[in-house]
Amino acid sequence: MPVPLEASANPPTNAPLMDRFRTGYRWMLLARMTEEKIASLYRTGKIVGGVFLGKGQEALSTAVGMSLRKGDYLAPLIRDQAARMAFGEPLLDTLRTYMGVRSGPMRGRDGNIHRGRPSEGVLAMISHLGAMVPALAGVLMAHRFQGIQNTIGATCIGDGGTSTGAFHEGLNLAAVERLPMVVVVANNQYAYSTPNTRQFVCNDLVDKALGYGIDGHSADGTCLQSCLEVLQLAADRARSGHGPQLVVASLLRLTGHGEHDDGSYIDPLLRKTPVGRDCLKLAEEKLLANSWATPAEIALWHSETQQQIEDSVAVTLREPLPDPAHEDWCALSNRHLAEG
Amino acid sequence: MITYLEAIRAAQAKALRDDPRVYIYGQDVGAFGGAFKATKNLASEFPGRVLDSPLSEDAIIGSAIGAALAGMRPIVEMQFADFSTVGFNQIVNHAATLFWRTGHSCPVTIRLPSGGTAGAGPFHSQSLEALYAHYPGLVVLTPATVEDAYAMLLEAVAIDDPVIFCEHKYLYYHLKAAELPSEAMPVGKARVARHGRDATIVSYSAMLHEALAAAEELATEGWEVEVVDLRSVKPLDTDTVLASVARTGRLLAVGESFPWGGVTSEVLARVAAEGFDLLDAPPRRLNARDTPVPYHPNLWGTHRPTAVTIAGEARSLLNF
Ligand SMILES: Cc1ncc(C[n+]2csc(CCOP(=O)(O)OP(=O)(O)O)c2C)c(N)n1
Ligand SMILES: [Mg+2]
Numbered sequence: 268m269p270v271p272l273e274a275s276a277n278p279p280t281n282a283p284l285m286d287r288f289r290t291g292y293r294w295m296l297l298a299r300m301t302e303e304k305i306a307s308l309y310r311t312g313k314i315v316g317g318v319f320l321g322k323g324q325e326a327l328s329t330a331v332g333m334s335l336r337k338g339d340y341l342a343p344l345i346r347d348q349a350a351r352m353a354f355g356e357p358l359l360d361t362l363r364t365y366m367g368v369r370s371g372p373m374r375g376r377d378g379n380i381h382r383g384r385p386s387e388g389v390l391a392m393i394s395h396l397g398a399m400v401p402a403l404a405g406v407l408m409a410h411r412f413q414g415i416q417n418t419i420g421a422t423c424i425g426d427g428g429t430s431t432g433a434f435h436e437g438l439n440l441a442a443v444e445r446l447p448m449v450v451v452v453a454n455n456q457y458a459y460s461t462p463n464t465r466q467f468v469c470n471d472l473v474d475k476a477l478g479y480g481i482d483g484h485s486a487d488g489t490c491l492q493s494c495l496e497v498l499q500l501a502a503d504r505a506r507s508g509h510g511p512q513l514v515v516a517s518l519l520r521l522t523g524h525g526e527h528d529d530g531s532y533i534d535p536l537l538r539k540t541p542v543g544r545d546c547l548k549l550a551e552e553k554l555l556a557n558s559w560a561t562p563a564e565i566a567l568w569h570s571e572t573q574q575q576i577e578d579s580v581a582v583t584l585r586e587p588l589p590d591p592a593h594e595d596w597c598a599l600s601n602r603h604l605a606e607g
Numbered sequence: 608m609i610t611y612l613e614a615i616r617a618a619q620a621k622a623l624r625d626d627p628r629v630y631i632y633g634q635d636v637g638a639f640g641g642a643f644k645a646t647k648n649l650a651s652e653f654p655g656r657v658l659d660s661p662l663s664e665d666a667i668i669g670s671a672i673g674a675a676l677a678g679m680r681p682i683v684e685m686q687f688a689d690f691s692t693v694g695f696n697q698i699v700n701h702a703a704t705l706f707w708r709t710g711h712s713c714p715v716t717i718r719l720p721s722g723g724t725a726g727a728g729p730f731h732s733q734s735l736e737a738l739y740a741h742y743p744g745l746v747v748l749t750p751a752t753v754e755d756a757y758a759m760l761l762e763a764v765a766i767d768d769p770v771i772f773c774e775h776k777y778l779y780y781h782l783k784a785a786e787l788p789s790e791a792m793p794v795g796k797a798r799v800a801r802h803g804r805d806a807t808i809v810s811y812s813a814m815l816h817e818a819l820a821a822a823e824e825l826a827t828e829g830w831e832v833e834v835v836d837l838r839s840v841k842p843l844d845t846d847t848v849l850a851s852v853a854r855t856g857r858l859l860a861v862g863e864s865f866p867w868g869g870v871t872s873e874v875l876a877r878v879a880a881e882g883f884d885l886l887d888a889p890p891r892r893l894n895a896r897d898t899p900v901p902y903h904p905n906l907w908g909t910h911r912p913t914a915v916t917i918a919g920e921a922r923s924l925l926n927f
Binding site for chain 1: 634635637638639642659660661662663664665666687689690692693725726727728729730731866867896897898899901902903904905906908909910
C-alpha cells in the first residue's frame with residue numbers, strides 16, 4: 268500500500284531525485300484529478316461562478332509547493348492547485364471553497380482560487396494580478412523585523428501578470444530589500460486570449476531578472492525533474508541570502524482560460540511543440556522509463572486518488588451552504604467599529 | 608431583438624465608422640472580441656483600430672490620456688470595473704484634472720463592466736460610480752436600458768471630457784429592445800421610467816429594474832409609485848428628482864454599491880437641502896451591505912437590494 272500523501276511527509280529537498288519525483292508525480296496527479304472533478308461539478312451546475320484550472324502547469328506548480336517548508340509562505344495564483352496541495356492545503360479546502368459551503372476557509376464569502384489561510388502561510392489572492400508580489404515581500408520584511416530566520420516565500424504569476432505595475436514595483440522592492448522571495452512566472456504563452464507577442468517583446472522573460480539585479484532561472488515547465496531542480500536551486504539561494512529569485516518556466520495551458528472558454532484562439536501548432544506536451548504524461552513516462560515506479564503502483568495511485576476525491580466531494584456535498592439570515596455581516600474585526 | 612451588450616458593440620462600431628479619431632484599447636478586445644464580446648468582430652471590421660493591450664491598466668488609461676491630448680478619441684475597456692482601480696491614479700489625478708489645470712480637455716471614454724452577477728465574488732462585482740463621481744472633472748454614466756447603452760456611449764465618445772461609462776454586466780444579456788434609438792435624451796437628464804403619485808424611487812443601472820419590479824408589486828397593493836432613472840450620476844439631474852418628489856412627497860433612493868456615501872446619499876442630501884418642504888416622510892435609501900460582495904449566491908442574493916427588499920423599504924416609506 269502506498270503511504271497517504273501528506274505535505275508534511277514530502278521528502279527533504281536533499282533526498283534522492285527518485286523519491287522527490289515520485290512524490291511530485293502524486294501531487295500532480297491529485298491536482299489534475301481534483302480539477303477534473305471540479306470541472307465536472309461545474310458542468311453539472313454544482314459550482315456557481317468561475318472555474319480556472321491549471322491543466323498543463325502541474326509540474327511547475329508542484330515543484331513550487333515542494334520547494335517550501337513549514338513556516339515558509341506561499342502566495343499562489345490562478346493555476347496553483349498543485350502548489351497549494353504540495354504545500355499542505357487540504358483537499359477539502361479546495362472543494363469547500365468551490366462549493367461555497369460554510370465549513371470552508373472562505374465560508375462562501377469568496378470562491379475558487381481566491382482561497383487562503385494566512386495564518387498557515389497561504390495568502391488569499393485578490394483577482395488583481397500582480398498584487399501578491401508586494402504583499403509577499405511584506406511578509407518577508409515582517410519576518411526580518413521579527414528576527415524569524417530561514418523562511419522564504421514563493422509566489423506565482425502568469426506571463427500576462429508580468430505586465431502589471433504591481434509586479435514591477437513588488438519585484439524591485441524585494442530586490443532593494445534583498446528579500447528571500449521566489450517569484451515564479453508560468454509562461455503559458457497566453458494571457459486569456461492575448462498571445463505573448465502582444466504582452467512583451469523581450470526575448471525571454473527571464474532577462475528581466477538582470478534589470479532588477481536579481482538571479483534569474485529558466486525551467487522546462489513540462490518536465491517535473493527540471494521544475495524540481497530549478498525550484499530547489501532558487502529556493503536554496505533565496506534561503507541562503509541571495510535575495511529574490513526569478514524563475515521562468517515555459518509551458519502551455521492545456522485548457523481554456525476558465526471552464527467557460529474553449530481556448531480556440533490558442534495556436535494549434537503550439538500544442539505540437541515542446542511547450543505543448545502534457546507534463547503529467549511526461550512524468551508518468553519518466554517514472555516507468557527509470558523504473559521509479561511500476562505500472563501497478565501508478566494504477567494504484569490513480570485509483571486511490573480517485574477514491575480520496577470522491578470521498579471528499581461526498582463530504583462537501585452534505586455540508587451546509589451559507590445562510591444569509593445567520594451570516595455575520597461584519598467586515599471589521601473590531602465589531603464595535605463596524606456600521607450595520 | 609437587440610441586447611444591451613449588442614447595443615454597446617453597435618455604438619462602438621458606429622463611433623469607429625463615423626470618427627477616424629476613435630480607437631479601442633483593452634485586454635482581449637481584438638480578435639477575441641473582449642471578455643464579454645462587447646467588441647466582437649470590431650478588430651476585423653476596423654483593422655488596426657481595435658487593439659489588444661498588455662495586462663497594464665495604469666498604462667492603458669495613461670496612454671489613452673496621452674492619445675486624447677494629441678487629438679484621438681480613445682475608448683478603453685477595463686476587463687471588469689474592479690480592475691479600473693489599478694488605473695485609478697491615471698483616471699482621477701490625471702484625466703480628471705487636465706482641463707482645469709491646462710484648459711486642454713481630455714476626451715477619453717473608459718468602459719467599466721460593472722455590478723454583480725451570481726458567483727462573481729468580491730473582485731468581479733463592484734459598482735464604482737460613486738468613487739469616480741466623487742472626483743471633479745469626470746462625467747459618470749450609468750445606463751439602465753438598451754437605448755441608453757447605445758445613445759449614451761455614442762455621446763460619451765463625443766463629449767470632450769473624460770467619461771466613465773458604467774455598463775452593467777447583469778443587463779448585458781437580460782435586457783433586450785426592438786431596435787436601436789435614433790435619438791435620445793441628452794446626458795445629464797434623468798427620466799421618469801414609471802409614473803406614480805404616492806412615492807418616488809430614484810435609481811439607476813440594474814437597480815432600476817429591481818425598482819420597477821417593486822413598483823409593479825406595490826401596484827397590486829394599490830400604491831402608485833413613481834420611478835426615476837438617473838441615467839447619469841454625474842451630472843446628477845436634481846431638478847427631475849425634485850419635481851418628482853414635489854408630486855409624491857416621499858423619496859427612496861436605491862443603489863447597488865456600498866452604503867457609505869455614494870449616489871443615494873447624494874440624492875437624499877440634495878432633496879433634503881433643496882426640497883425639505885416637499886417631503887411628507889423622512890427620505891430613505893437602500894444600498895448593498897457594508898461588506899465586500901460575497902461569492903455564494905445565497906449571500907449575494909441578500910447583499911444587494913432586490914425587488915423584494917425595495918418593496919419592503921417602500922412600504923415603510925408609504926406607511927410613514
Ligand atoms: C489587474 C488585472 N487586470 C485584469 C484581470 C483580468 N484577468 C484575469 S486572468 C487574465 C489573464 C492572465 O494571464 P496570465 O497572467 O498570463 O495568467 P494565465 O491566465 O495565463 O495563467 C486577465 C486579463 C485581472 N485579473 N487583473
Ligand atoms: Mg499566461
